[in-house]
Amino acid sequence: xxxxxxxxxxxxxxxxxxxxxxxxxxxxxxxxxxxxxxxxxxxxxxxxxxxxxxxxxxxxxxxxxxxxxxxxxxxxxxxxxxxxxxxxxxxxxxxxxxxxxxxxxxxxxxxxxxxxxxxxxxxxxxxxxxxxxxxxxxxxxxxxxxxxxxxxxxxxxxxxxxxxxxxxxxxxxxxxxxxxxxxxxxxxxxxxxxxxxxxxxxxxxxxxxxxxxxxxxxxxxxxxxxxxxxxxxxxxxxxxxxxxxxxxxxxxxxxxxxxx
Numbered sequence: 001x002x003x004x005x006x007x008x009x010x011x012x013x014x015x016x017x018x019x020x021x022x023x024x025x026x027x028x029x030x031x032x033x034x035x036x037x038x039x040x041x042x043x044x045x046x047x048x049x050x051x052x053x054x055x056x057x058x059x060x061x062x063x064x065x066x067x068x069x070x071x072x073x074x075x076x077x078x079x080x081x082x083x084x085x086x087x088x089x090x091x092x093x094x095x096x097x098x099x100x101x102x103x104x105x106x107x108x109x110x111x112x113x114x115x116x117x118x119x120x121x122x123x124x125x126x127x128x129x130x131x132x133x134x135x136x137x138x139x140x141x142x143x144x145x146x147x148x149x150x151x152x153x154x155x156x157x158x159x160x161x162x163x164x165x166x167x168x169x170x171x172x173x174x175x176x177x178x179x180x181x182x183x184x185x186x187x188x189x190x191x192x193x194x195x196x197x198x199x200x201x202x203x204x205x206x207x208x209x210x211x212x213x214x215x216x217x218x219x220x221x222x223x224x225x226x227x228x229x230x231x232x233x234x235x236x237x238x239x240x241x242x243x244x245x246x247x248x249x250x251x252x253x254x255x256x257x258x259x260x
Contacts, residue, residue, distance in 0.1 A: 044119065051120025054113055058094050067124055079190065080127020081118035086186035088114045100170040101193055128189040135205050136181050138213045142206075146214030149207055153198070161218045167194055177219055181212045 056065070062073030069075030076084075087093040091105035109117065118130060151160065159165050162176035171194050176184065188208050191197035198208070 047116045047119040048123045049120075050113075051116035051118070054109070054117050055120055058108070059117075062095070067121065076121050076124065078125035078127050079121060081122040081130050082128040082186040083190040083192070084118040084121045085114060085130050086183060086190060086192060088117055090183060092192070101172065104174060128186075131182055131185045131189070135209070136185060138181065138209050138216070141209040141213035143210070143214055143217055145207070146210030146212070149203070150211050150214050153203070154211070157195075162215045176215050179215070181216070184212050184215065 055063075055067070059067075059073075059076075062070060063076050064070050064073075067076040087102070088109055089107055089111075091107040092102035094108060095102050096105075107114070121127075122129070150158075150162070154162070157165055157167065157173035158176060159173075164175035165173050167173060173195075185208055187195060188198040188203060188211075203211070
């Protein structure tokens with residue numbers, strides 16, 4: 001055994017043992033890991049790489065080559081996949097022209113491309129993820145609670161029934177008619193434009209579901225009396241009555257005075 005002692009004391013002996021251990025561990029992990037896991041990792045890597053290509057083509061001009069942000073666009077590091085899915089799937093991004101607010105418009109990317117962009121941005125830093133099917137399940141949502149939460153947290157900007165409203169400096173809260181549950185959930189998670197962020201600490205997933213269910217229920221209500229007029233109650237209806245009624249009286253009065 002004595003001839004082996006000088007080799008065991010060699011300066012590179014510890015490094016050689018470490019390398020052998022890493023190779024054995026990696027080989028065992030590769031051999032024993034489920035094929036589904038390997039496929040999932042491969043698919044995720046592919047989505048990130050494809051998303052990076054799409055980002056460099058359509059987003060890097062404003063947000064920087066590494067999403068670090070520029071004078072024309074904020075950094076996207078840490079915004080999460082939910083923010084990308086909201087902005088791109090609603091057509092707000094890419095922004096075609098400057099303005100105080102990005103309007104909703106037909107989207108420029110299909111669903112697969114949106115997912116790839118979201119995967120790439122999510123790989124740059126932790127942030128809110130795209131809501132799962134369980135989070136978007138409204139079957140047990142409490143409509144009454146949703147109405148109370150909406151009036152408390154949202155009605156000051158979006159109107160009492162979600163039909164939008166004007167804000168300062170030319171900005172506005174958009175009309176929620178036709179908005180999908182996933183879009184509304186992501187908006188609460190990420191706080192786009194002038195909207196505050198409602199994290200799970202502010203509004204639990206169940207409360208978010210209740211708000212979305214309330215909005216959908218209100219939007220589906222019929223208008224038996226005719227036009228909804230913003231559904232803000234007697235103020236709007238009274239204004240229309242006065243304008244139309246007084247206008248007709250003035251027209252009649254002028255007609256009587258000019259009649260021979």
